[in-house]
Amino acid sequence: xxxxxxxxxIRTLYAAGDAAHDYDHILRVTQLGERIAAAEGADGAVxxxxxxxxxxPVSGASRKAHHLAAADxxxxxxxxxxxxxxxxxxxxxxxxxxxxxxxxxxxxxxxAKCLYDADKLDSIGAxxxxxxxxxxxxxxxxxxxxPAADAPPDDAKPMGADYTPVxxxxxxxxxxxxxxxxxxxxxxxxxRHDFMCAFFAQLDEEMEGRx
Numbered sequence: 001x002x003x004x005x006x007x008x009x010i011r012t013l014y015a016a017g018d019a020a021h022d023y024d025h026i027l028r029v030t031q032l033g034e035r036i037a038a039a040e041g042a043d044g045a046v047x048x049x050x051x052x053x054x055x056x057p058v059s060g061a062s063r064k065a066h067h068l069a070a071a072d073x074x075x076x077x078x079x080x081x082x083x084x085x086x087x088x089x090x091x092x093x094x095x096x097x098x099x100x101x102x103x104x105x106x107x108x109x110x111x112a113k114c115l116y117d118a119d120k121l122d123s124i125g126a127x128x129x130x131x132x133x134x135x136x137x138x139x140x141x142x143x144x145x146x147p148a149a150d151a152p153p154d155d156a157k158p159m160g161a162d163y164t165p166v167x168x169x170x171x172x173x174x175x176x177x178x179x180x181x182x183x184x185x186x187x188x189x190x191x192r193h194d195f196m197c198a199f200f201a202q203l204d205e206e207m208e209g210r211x
Contacts, residue, residue, distance in 0.1 A: 004045070004048075005048075005049055005052055005081075007052065010023075010026075010052050010053070011023050013053075013056050013057070014026060014055070014056070014057065016057040017055065017057055018135065018138055019131075019134040019135050019137070019138040020131040020132070020134055020135040020138075021055045021057075025055065025122060025131070026051065026052060026054075026055060028122050028127070029051045029054070029115075029118045029119050029122050030048055030051040030052055030118075032051075032117075032118035032121050032122065032188075033047040033048060033050070033051040033114050033115055033118035034047060034048055034051075035118075035184070036114045036117055036118055036182055036184045036185055037111070037114045039182075039184040040110060040113075040114060040182050040183075040184055041110070042110040042111045042113075042114045043087070043090070043110075043111050045087070046087050046090045046091055046094065046111045047094070047111050047114045047115055047118075049074070049078060049083075049087075049091050050074070050090075050091045050094035050095055050098075050111065050112075050115045051115055051118060051119075053070060053073065053074040053077065053078075053091070053095065054067070054070055054074075054094070054095045054098055054115060054119065055070060056069075056070045056073050056074070058070060058072075058073055064101075064102075066099075067095055067096055067097075067098055067099040067102065067105075068096060070095050071092045071093075071095035071096040072092075074088075074091055074092055074095055075088055075089075075091070075092045078091060090109055090111055090112070091111075093107075093108065093109060093112050094107070094109070094111050094112040094114075094115040094116075095115070097112050097116065098112070098115050098116050098119050100120065100123075100172060100175075100176065100179065101172070107181060113181035113182055114181075114182065114185075116179075116180075116181060117180045117181055117182050117184075117185030117189075118185070120176045120179065120180060120185075120189070121180075121185055121188055121189055121192065123172075123173060123176060124173055124176055124177065124189060124192045124193055124196050125191070125192025125193070125195055125196055126192075126195060126196070126199075128173055128192065128196055129165070129169075129173075129196055129199055129200070132165035132168045132169065132173065133165050135165075135168075136163075136164055136165050136168075141162075141163055141164050141165075142162065142164050143164065143165070144164055144165075144166055144203065144204075144207045145162050145164045145166065145167070146166060146204065146207075146208075166200065166203070166204070169196070169200045173196060174193075174196070174197060174200075176189070176193075177189050177190065177193040
């Protein structure tokens with residue numbers, strides 16, 4: 001049995017995805033994942049399946065636990081298609097360990113590292129900035145509000161209208177490059193990181209009337 005998935009069906013699974021986690025995001029991560037897997041010698045079928053299923057919206061699952069719910073879904077989905085147990089378990093691990101804000105589960109397989117890296121590359125650069133603003137607009141947040149220099153990240157961060165793309169950059173996006181696992185992703189990520197940092201620096205200057 002070929003280890004390929006029906007992407008037209010998978011597209012329907014993301015009908016409830018938000019502006020930053022829609023099927024376009026899934027396709028970009030899949031393409032990046034396959035590119036990294038080919039360069040690093042990973043199992044491309046596992047990486048592609050994990051990328052296609054890593055953000056599946058699961059009814060009742062919170063955003064904080066979306067990776068766990070999606071992993072469970074993927075395990076059942078691939079088992080139902082007759083995938084070998086070893087590869088199913090690898091896909092499940094890939095998805096469980098892809099979330100930056102959950103450091104309790106670290107990518108252990110090469111395939112999991114490829115998925116993590118591909119997902120994070122789509123969170124930085126021009127597309128990363130665009131996703132941050134799309135997500136912000138979808139939830140009615142302001143365009144810009146400078147966070148305090150010593151503001152704590154994650155659980156203590158401000159939410160609602162005052163949580164802007166600038167907060168996402170400060171608390172998450174600018175921290176992603178050092179977490180990438182593969183040399184392939186690091187090479188791609190450096191240019192994206194530099195561009196993103198320059199963009200947010202200019203945004204601050206314009207918003208504060210300094211440029």
